Amino acid sequence: MSKLVSLSLVEMREGLLRGDFSALELCDAHIERIEATNAALNSFITISSESARAAAAAADKRIAEEKDRSPMLCGIPYSAKDMLVSEGIETTCGSKMLSGFISPYNCTVLERLEENGAVLLGKNNMDEFAMGSSSERSSYGAVRNPWDLDRVPGGSSGGSAVAVSSGQSPFSLGTDTGGSIRQPAAFTGAVGLKPTYGRVSRYGAVAYASSFDQIGPLGRSVEDVASVLQAIAGKDELDATSMDVPVDSYLESIERMADEGLAGLKIGVPREYFSFSVDEEIDANLKGQIAALENLGAELVDISLPHTEHALASYYVLVLAEASSNLARYDGVRFGHRAESVSSLEEMYCRTRAEGFGTEVKRRIMMGSYVLSAGYFDAYYVKAQQVRTLVISDFKAAFANDCDVILAPVSPTPAFGIGEKTASSLEMYLTDIFTVPVNLAGLPAISIPSGLTKSGLPIGVQLIGSAFQEGQILGVAKALEQSNTFANNEKTQQAF
Amino acid sequence: MSSYESVIGLEVHAQLSTDSKIFALSAAHSGAEANTLCDPVTLGLPGALPVLNRRVVDYAIKIGLALECEINRESVFERKHYFYPDLPKGYQISQYEHPICSNGRLAVRMGEELRTIGITRIHLEEDAGKSTHSETEPVSYADLNRAGVPLVEIVSEPDLRTPAEAAAYMRQLRQIVRYLDICDGNMEDGSLRCDANISLRPYGQEEFGTKVEIKNLNSFRFVERAIEHEIQRQTLMLEQGEKVIQETRLWDEQKSATKPMRSKEYAEDYRYFPDPDLPTVVVDPVWIDKARSSLPELPEQVFSRFKTMYALDDYYAERLSEEKLIARFYDQAVSEHNNPTALANWITTELYGRMNREGVNIEECPVSPQNLAMLVRLIDEGVISGKIAKSVFDEMFSTSASPDSIIEAKGLRQVSDPEVLNNVIRGVLEQNPQQVAQFREGKEKMLGFFVGQVMRETQGKANPEMVNEILRKLLSEDA
Known part of the structure; x- marks a missing residue:
């Protein structure tokens, strides 16, 4: 295995500028790595070697011309969840429904990375239409966790997390609707950032639940993730929900916090989060993280987010309602799968959707349609919106009165076994308990590796910030990362 | 005379004549080759997102002000769900609970009388595409050029009482949208069309009867005739002791009759909910003032x-x-x-x-x-x-x-010079001694003959009043 596939983004950048290796060599090393490991991990649905090599060659030319004036990510390979539409490269969203679908336009974030000279290696596997927490529910087969091939990598951005943690890709873009970046990052020992709702354009991200979805980076270090966020954040005229808020210099925020330490910083620990049943090792790990933060000079405070227990129910009602609407466009008329030899319009709709969507997607569309239907709307949708407002005010109050950043687990358990939770959707939904409140409130949160279980599985910890305070949580995450002596790459890469 | 009073309300759809669509950058004009005014948003492609065209809001404010509506500070776009091949996303973006304008009025002139018709609301929405169905093959075609063209729907109170009033109301609305330059008002092309709600009740009764909706009336004549016909149909039913069924009907011009389209019992559940892709539309007083000052x-x-x-x-x-x-x-x-x-x-x-x-x-x-x-x-x-x-x-x-x-x-300048006219007239009289004699014998109508001759001589340019005057003078002088 080439050493090139374990470098940090800064190391890659320096190597490219010094001419230690070319962007094309860097690209080829990663393609080689993907080709060697994808059969076992199934983390890529599409490998776009040809366009990647062309982009890498162009980046080499640009670096030769512009040298250190070239963008930070110029020549650096990456991959993207197959939910982000890519001009000329198939986008399936993990579904048979979109098998063979080639978008005529590029997602805004891919466009921005292309402008920066980054090199798209391919598209990562995922739960179909992002509906899942294990990356098992893909029409293209389950994704495997490189730490234990019999375990799930989490989801729905499981392919992205695996690509990053197994050296297939230096970073990947995922989407997070209820934890879909943070939970797979925790399960695979990666860093995953879910930005504030509106921080990154959603244009070109296949919609799951529009008021929750947010694109964010997964990487192998806090610094790497910060560099990627820098490139993709900011207002986009094509997304009316993207916000015109100035984009901080995230690397500077990290450095400043590293210099100044965490003294004076208040970190809240929500007491409600301890009322859920959590794996003992996860619980112990969290306590270790609390101690580590105290050692770094932060003040840990007990806070209350009183409506947490209702968050999950509210989340699923709202997300499924939006999903049932967003997925109405897959009707076989203009693109994607269309049932053959039908005799009526209605039959075309019914069979197209019956054949194209998987079981979990159909389940969620039905539940979403139900909560929006006449006679149930007030009892479900309206009530869930009210709960959402309460969850938002919980966080607002905590940030206004008690703390700067909130510390929480990511998942109640480490990576579970493949097939272990697929029988019960409810049990699967419960794994999202610590991640969904953040999406209800539209806040930024980051998951970083915080240790290993006795059996050698990664554990992650979550830092939640107030709106548009990505710089702050990245800073705290960096400080915590330095104090954690947990290095994941050696172990995973030994396995491959 | 029937013992029933008819109660009519109109929902008028007006296509706004903006350059681009309501949520997309494609051109919004008509007449282009099928499916050429399309883009990812119009096609409802995966990942595409709507962004509101502010000009559309501007137009809605203008029509709202012209109809004396309250312009709501906040209005919300919602999704109305149904499946049809000319509806790309599987839902239409429309306003439902919170329209942009409400509580207006329009004074309709009916001869000497002014009838004030209440405007319940005006809301914004996107148009659907156009479907055509082959008559020879089992094939349908969808043209999405019209999909996403902005519409305002102007909903009246059930204040109209006669087909003529309904048509007059519609005419006046058309006149206003054309004055405002926000809609071309072309009914043949469907830029302006309406649905009519009609119910009957015995005179004196306050409670409304069961209403029937007639969809897609696209001429003043159809509005009048369809309502006329529907009133007759319902009157007949009520007189025969039947119950009117709440339903949607279509006007069939060829048969001069309405026919059932769908019954409300089977009405679809549109599952409205606020569109999470579109922030609440906020119209501040400054915007309203600006629109008001630009009103013609x-x-x-x-x-x-x-x-x-x-x-x-x-x-x-x-x-x-x-x-x-x-x-x-x-x-x-x-x-x-x-x-x-x-x-x-x-x-x-x-x-x-x-x-x-x-x-x-x-x-x-x-x-x-x-x-x-x-x-x-x-x-x-x-x-x-x-x-x-x-x-x-x-x-x-x-x-x-x-x-x-x-x-x-x-050389058409009128000849009013008395000397010139005198000469011409003298000439005419000299050339026609017989007729002069007849005049003098009392044939007054010979005067017309002389005028005609003078006009012929002057190629019609002689000042007719002066010709008359001089003729009479000369004819009496020489006597």
Whole structure:
């Protein structure tokens, strides 16, 4: 295995500028790595070697011309969840429904990375239409966790997390609707950032639940993730929900916090989060993280987010309602799968959707349609919106009165076994308990590796910030990362 | 006379004439090749997101102000779900619980009477595409050019009572949207269309009867005839002791009848909910003030002004205020030559007549208001006669030339010189001694013969009043 596939983004950048290796060599090393490991991990649905090599060659030319004036990510390979539409490269969203679908336009974030000279290696596997927490529910087969091939990598951005943690890709873009970046990052020992709702354009991200979805980076270090966020954040005229808020210099925020330490910083620990049943090792790990933060000079405070227990129910009602609407466009008329030899319009709709969507997607569309239907709307949708407002005010109050950043687990358990939770959707939904409140409130949160279980599985910890305070949580995450002596790459890469 | 009172409410859809679509950058005009005005948003491609065209909001505020509505500070776009091949996303983006305008009114002129019709609400939405179904093969085609074209839906209170009132209301709305330049009002192309809700109740009863909706009426005549027919149908049912069923019907022009489209019992559940892709539309007072100050004078105001300022009667005032550009033409003409009644008459008879025959509208009209004013002035100053003026007008319409240049070129100036006329008349009398004798014997009508001869001699340019005067004088003198 080439050493090139374990470098940090800064190391890659320096190597490219010094001419230690070319962007094309860097690209080829990663393609080689993907080709060697994808059969076992199934983390890529599409490998776009040809366009990647062309982009890498162009980046080499640009670096030769512009040298250190070239963008930070110029020549650096990456991959993207197959939910982000890519001009000329198939986008399936993990579904048979979109098998063979080639978008005529590029997602805004891919466009921005292309402008920066980054090199798209391919598209990562995922739960179909992002509906899942294990990356098992893909029409293209389950994704495997490189730490234990019999375990799930989490989801729905499981392919992205695996690509990053197994050296297939230096970073990947995922989407997070209820934890879909943070939970797979925790399960695979990666860093995953879910930005504030509106921080990154959603244009070109296949919609799951529009008021929750947010694109964010997964990487192998806090610094790497910060560099990627820098490139993709900011207002986009094509997304009316993207916000015109100035984009901080995230690397500077990290450095400043590293210099100044965490003294004076208040970190809240929500007491409600301890009322859920959590794996003992996860619980112990969290306590270790609390101690580590105290050692770094932060003040840990007990806070209350009183409506947490209702968050999950509210989340699923709202997300499924939006999903049932967003997925109405897959009707076989203009693109994607269309049932053959039908005799009526209605039959075309019914069979197209019956054949194209998987079981979990159909389940969620039905539940979403139900909560929006006449006679149930007030009892479900309206009530869930009210709960959402309460969850938002919980966080607002905590940030206004008690703390700067909130510390929480990511998942109640480490990576579970493949097939272990697929029988019960409810049990699967419960794994999202610590991640969904953040999406209800539209806040930024980051998951970083915080240790290993006795059996050698990664554990992650979550830092939640107030709106548009990505710089702050990245800073705290960096400080915590330095104090954690947990290095994941050696172990995973030994396995491959 | 029926013992039932009819209660009618209209939902009028007006396509807004913006350059681009309501949520996408594609052009919004009609007449392009099928499926060429499309983009990822219009096609409902995965990942595409709507962004509101602010011009559309501007137009909605204008129509809201013209109809004396409250302009709501916050309005919300919602999704209305149903499956159809010309609806790309599987839902239409529309306003539901929180429309942009509410509580307005329109005073409809019915002869001498003014009827105030309440406007319940005005909301914004996107149009769907167009489906065509092959008659020979089991194939349908969808053209998505129209998908995403902005619409306002203007919903009236059930305040209308007769088919004629409904048509008059619709006519006045059309006039207003055209004055505002926000909709071309073209009903044949469907830029303006309406759904009518009709119910009957015994006179004196307050409670409404069961309503029937007639969809997609796209001419004033259809509005009137369909409602007329529906009232008859319901009257007959009620008189025979039957119950009216709440349903949606379509007007079949060929059969002169309405036919059922779908019954409300099977009505779809549209599952409305706020569109999470579109932030709440916030209209601040500054925006409203700006829109208000850009409003043109509206037809009703023009009508009143023409009556007071130019002392026109209702007929002229109404005909001249029908279209903004006609009113402007008239104003300009009067400012050039202050004879409002004569100008009103020339415009509504000669000008309209010629425009209709040639199928041109006022924008394409070859006669300028300045030239028409000059023509009337030349008549008033006795330079030409009214009769000559008609032929000058015809020439003006054909060549765009000014009346004075036509009169000069063709030598049409009226002959009013008494010496010249004296000579011509003497000549005529000398050439026709027999007729002179007959006149003197008491045949008064020979006078007409002499006038005709004089006119022939002068190619119609002789001042007719003077000809009469001189003729009488000469005929009596020589006696």
